[in-house]
Every structure is written in C-alpha cells, then in structure tokens.
Amino acid sequence: xxxxxxxxxxxxxxxxxxxxxxxxxxxxxxxxxxxxxxxxxxxxxxxxxxxxxxxxxxxxxxxxxxxxxxxxxxxxxxxxxxxxxxxxxxxxxxxxxxxxxxxxxxxxxxxxxxxxxxxxxxxxxxxxxxxxxxxxxxxxxxxxxxxxxxxxxxxxxxxxxxxxxxxxxxxxxxxxx
Amino acid sequence: xxxxxxxxxxxxxxxxxxxxxxxxxxxxxxxxxxxxxxxxxxxxxxxxxxxxxxxxxxxxxxxxxxxxxxxxxxxxxxxxxxxxxxxxxxxxxxxxxxxxxxxxxxxxxxxxxxxxxxxxxxxxxxxxxxxxxxxxxxxxxxxxxxxxxxxxxxxxxxxxxxxxxxxxxxxxxxxxxxxxxxxxxxxxxxxxxxxxxxxxxxxxxxxxxxxxxxxxxxxxxxxxxxxxxxxxxxxxxxxxxxxxxxxxxxxxxxxxxxxxxxxxxxxxxxxxxxxxxxxxxxxxxxxxxxxxxxxxxxxxxxxxxxxxxxxxxxxxxxxx
Numbered sequence: 001x002x003x004x005x006x007x008x009x010x011x012x013x014x015x016x017x018x019x020x021x022x023x024x025x026x027x028x029x030x031x032x033x034x035x036x037x038x039x040x041x042x043x044x045x046x047x048x049x050x051x052x053x054x055x056x057x058x059x060x061x062x063x064x065x066x067x068x069x070x071x072x073x074x075x076x077x078x079x080x081x082x083x084x085x086x087x088x089x090x091x092x093x094x095x096x097x098x099x100x101x102x103x104x105x106x107x108x109x110x111x112x113x114x115x116x117x118x119x120x121x122x123x124x125x126x127x128x129x130x131x132x133x134x135x136x137x138x139x140x141x142x143x144x145x146x147x148x149x150x151x152x153x154x155x156x157x158x159x160x161x162x163x164x165x166x167x168x169x170x171x172x173x174x175x176x177x
Numbered sequence: 178x179x180x181x182x183x184x185x186x187x188x189x190x191x192x193x194x195x196x197x198x199x200x201x202x203x204x205x206x207x208x209x210x211x212x213x214x215x216x217x218x219x220x221x222x223x224x225x226x227x228x229x230x231x232x233x234x235x236x237x238x239x240x241x242x243x244x245x246x247x248x249x250x251x252x253x254x255x256x257x258x259x260x261x262x263x264x265x266x267x268x269x270x271x272x273x274x275x276x277x278x279x280x281x282x283x284x285x286x287x288x289x290x291x292x293x294x295x296x297x298x299x300x301x302x303x304x305x306x307x308x309x310x311x312x313x314x315x316x317x318x319x320x321x322x323x324x325x326x327x328x329x330x331x332x333x334x335x336x337x338x339x340x341x342x343x344x345x346x347x348x349x350x351x352x353x354x355x356x357x358x359x360x361x362x363x364x365x366x367x368x369x370x371x372x373x374x375x376x377x378x379x380x381x382x383x384x385x386x387x388x389x390x391x392x393x394x395x396x397x398x399x400x401x402x403x404x405x406x407x408x409x410x411x412x413x414x415x416x417x418x419x420x421x422x423x424x425x426x427x428x429x430x431x432x433x434x435x436x437x438x439x440x441x442x443x444x445x446x447x448x449x450x451x452x453x454x455x456x457x458x459x460x461x462x463x464x465x466x467x468x469x470x471x472x473x474x475x476x477x478x479x480x481x482x483x484x485x486x487x488x489x490x491x492x493x494x495x496x497x
Contacts, residue, residue, distance in 0.1 A: 004243075011239055016230050029229045037242050044246035105220060106227035124221075125228040149181040152217050155224070160216045 007043055010055040015040075016106060018063050021099035025067035035066045060096045101159075108158050112151055119144055120151040178203050178210075181217060188218050286317040286330070294445045297422065302329075305340035306347065309422055312445050334366045334442065336422045350386065354403050357382045372403035375418045383408060426464040426472075433458045433480060433493065444469045446486070451494035455482055 015036065022032035039062040052058050092098035112120060122128045122136070123144075130148070134141040178184065178200075186192045187200040204210050291298035291310035298310040303321055310316060314333030322328070327347040339347045339358055349356040354372045358381050366373065374383045376395040383401045384392035385408060393401045393410045400413040420426050421442040428436055434456045437448045446469075450456050458480040464472060473484045477496065485492045 008239065011242070012235060015235065015238070016233060019229060019233070020226060023226065023229055032229065033238075037238070037245070040242045041246045044243065101219075102223040102227050103230070105223040106230050109224060109227070120224070121231075124224040125231050145180065145182040148185070149179070152181045152185075152220060155220045156213065156216050159220065160213075 004044065006055075007040065010059065011040060014056060014059050017096075017099040017103040018059055020102045021060060021096060022063050022067050024095055024099070025064070025071060031070070032067075035070060036063055039063050039066055056096075060099075105155065105159070108155055109151075111158075112154055116147045116151050116154070119147040123148060184214055184217050185221055188221070286319055288315060288317050290315045302327075302340075304342060304345070307338040309336040309338075311335060311421055311442070334421065336419070353386055355384045355386050355389075357384070370404070373400060374403070375400040375413055424464075424466045426462070428460045428462045428464075430459045430461055432456060433460060433476070433482070436460050436476070437491070437493075440469075440472065446489045446491050448491040448493065451492065455493050455495065458482060 018036045018039070019029075019032050022035045023029065026032050026035060039059060042062070043059075092101065109117060109120065109124075119133055119137070122133045123130065128136070130141050130144040133144045137144075183192070183196055183200055186196065192200065204214055289298065289300055289310065291312055291314050294312050300308045300310065300316060300318070302308065302318055304327060306327070308316055308318075308329075311334035314331065314335045316335060317330040319328070322345065325345060327342070327345050328350065329348075330350045332351070337347075337349070337358075347358050349358075351372065352369050354374070356374065358379070372383075374381065374395065376397055376399055379397070381395050382392055383395060383403065385403065385406065388406065391406065391408055393408050395401055395410065398413055400411050402409045402411065417426055417428075417439045420439060424443065426439065428439075431439070433450070440446075441448065460476060460479055462475055462479060464475070467475070469486070473486065473491075476482065477484055481496050483494045483496045485494075
C-alpha cells in the first residue's frame, strides 16, 4: 500500500472525530478544520515512510499540539492550556474517545428515518425551536416532540443498549458499563 | 417513559411542576433509569456539537489537502545534462539555529556536528557525496538514501560536493529553504531568519519551504536572499564564498568590514572597529593558505591600521 493510500484511509477514518476533538480547544469550526487539515498536509509532506505505527494516536496528538500552539500564539498564555481546557464530562474521561463517540452520533443521525432525521436536524443542527419547526413544516408541536423523542430512542439503542444485538457501537459498551 | 422530550425539558429546566414530578419519579424508580437519562443527555449534547460536521465533504477536502501539500519533487530536463561538470555555491546565512522538533526525523537520520574551530569535518555519504562542515554546522543524513531521492537537512555552514545521479535528485532542507540540485558542488549557510544562497557554477533552485511557488533559479555569480516570505536575486562579486574551505581569498577593493566578515567564516573570531572610518579602508590582496597572523600583518601594512587579537576578538584601531 502506498503511503498516500494509507494516509487517505486514515483521513476517512479519523477526519470527523479529529475536527470534533480540535473543537474542544478552538471554538471556531473553520479554525478547527484548519488545524486538522494542517496535520494531514504535514503528514503528506513528511516522507519518512513506515515510521508511524499508530495513526490514530499520532493524528490526535498532532491535532492537540496544533491547537495548543494556536492558542498560545493567539492568547500569549501558555500555562492554562492543557487538558484543563476540556471540560469534565460524565461518560468520557478521554477526550479522544468522546470525540469518536460524537462522530459516531453524527453517522447514526444519518440513519434515522427521513422525517425524523429532518426534524431532529432542524432542532440540533439549525437551532430551531420546536414551535419554529412545527410552523415551518406545518405540523403540530406535539408531533415535533414525538419525532425528537423517537430519534433519541433510536440513537440510544444503537449507541448504548446492551440488549440490542445490532448495537454497532460495541467498543463503547466496554467503556460505559 | 414514552415522551423522551420531557427528559430534555427537565435537563433544560423548562418543565412545570407536574412534569418535574413525573420525571423525578421515573428517575427514582431505578438506577437504570438514571443511567438512561444520562445517556440521553449525552446524545442530546453530542448531536448539537456534531453540527460542525454537517457540511463536511471528505472527497473535496481530501483533494484540497493533497493540493496544498508540497510533495518534494523536481523534474530534470535534458538541458540539465551538462551538470556533470558544474559546481554551485550556496550560502545560507542566518542568525541562530533551529531546533528540529520532529522526533521521527531524528530517529531515522544520523546527525553529525563539527564542534571544532580549527578543523573542518568531512563526511562521505552513502552515494559518495562529500560534505565539508564548518564550525558549528550540523548535518542530518540517512544511512541509506531513499530509492528516488537523496534528502538531507542542514544547520549552519557546509560545502557539498554532490555525486552525480540523474535518477536521484539531491535536496537540502534548511529551516526555511529548500535547495534542489542534481550533481554539483555548493556551499550552504543555514540559519533561521535569513538565508543567502550563492552559486559559483551550475544551476540551483532555491525555494521557500512554506510556499513552493516562491523560488528562484540561480546561475554562477548569482545570489538569492531569502528573508521573510520573499526571495531576491542579486549579482555577486568575487569567489570568497568558498574561502572558508579553500583558504584562498581574493580581495579587490573590499572594504575592511567585508574583509572581516569573509575572514570570520574561516577563522571564527569576532571583530570590533575602534572608529567608523576604519571600516571603509580598502584591501586588495590575493591570499592563499596564510595563517591568521600572516593575514593580520598584511592588513596592518596595506590598510595602515593596527590589529590586536585578544581571546577571539580582533580589535582594529588607527595605526598611530
């Protein structure tokens, strides 16, 4: 496998979680994307073939460094930029795993039934209130709530439910239970 | 709990008293309900964060990354065939040395350093290329070159005599500059803020590492100065860019300031002029292999100055 194909594969696999990971430091989406893209550009420019054993670890570490350097440059502060920047979270001690979880949530949202997906996205991605969604789609507010409820049920079952044999996110079951 | 949205309203503290009671009863029913509640909230928050991904396009963004990456490559045309006999001098002048942060690079490359003021260090690379390192120069090189390229990194000043190999271009990377050659000899001074590349013979391409569109191609007696984002091309006089290695100096109406700077590269001293006028005194002399003491004497006589050498510092004063 050519080195560029290996990096391309790593890109497909890790790009989304890396962006979410970068967002834990830099709050701007464009800057976060920029940080991640810079890491891949550097990776392509490096031509030390075969040295990186663990691309996942390498990429997350590089994005982290890239973000911290960016913050140091823009704020001049250097001390308080380490992990303390990332807020404590209920389930995930590891911000990398959290980013991967979020990325998986994104993929699953795409698998919702079309009507449910549309309503859920209008709420979560576009920031519309349930009343606004109801008006826009000419449905009742109660229906909007019901669809969001369905979406949450679907996602939780896929992500967390031990009894669900189809749970595709088995790697997190270890972590969470 | 059928209406999961109620849990969200509870989380957002938007429930009324009845709803609040309903949710809290449900939560207190079992530990597993509590757990489910936490999971729903986790999903709720995550689903908002991931809106950052909504416009993502893997293919387009991957293409963009690839096009931005400067993959080192140089094409050699037939017109470069005469490079067999050419030599180039590349002088990169800089203030301080950079720190290589790249651990991977350090692992794979060997590093050699010349920490002697008095002796030059000569390294022969795998392909037969000879590199002469001046005082305080560091060279990073692989034990074996890659199949299609020969890449080294340099900090400080060195003279390269590159073995000819059309199939495997030779490149030298410094902090800010990339120098690409085929088979020739040249001198490199590598630092951090400023880079000067001077070619004696041959043809060399000098580019800005961080923007490969910025480059110049140099032919003999041309010099590139890379400072900030720009690379400027100038004509240069004389052949003293080699002198640190050869010990041969050709001064023709050189000011004493110029003379001192050229001599410093071989003898590694600092200098100080007692007054400004002395800097403009001119020297014309051909020197070949003289010691510093001999050279000092020649300058004293030719330029009507007095020179004292004290702990690596030359003090130049009026000859009373």
